[in-house]
Amino acid sequence: MTQVLEKVKVSDLTIIEFKELIKETVLELIDPDYGLELRPEVETELIEARKTIGNGVYLTLEEVKKSLGI
DSSP: OHHHHTTSOGGGSOHHHHHHHHHHHHHHHHOTTTTOOOOHHHHHHHHHHHHHGGGGOOOOHHHHHHHHTO
């Protein structure tokens, strides 16, 4: 949607389009890689690494935060 809106005035947007623009902007600010895709070989490497790291034991985000004192 962002590419389509590059030449549109904010005043010409519908409420839904404006909300989507804000959402996309916030997501891009939070995560600069938002919207990008992993190359298949990188995705495969990540899956393989996940199988071998930590003997298959995974922590939830909350568990990691707790262990780090966050």
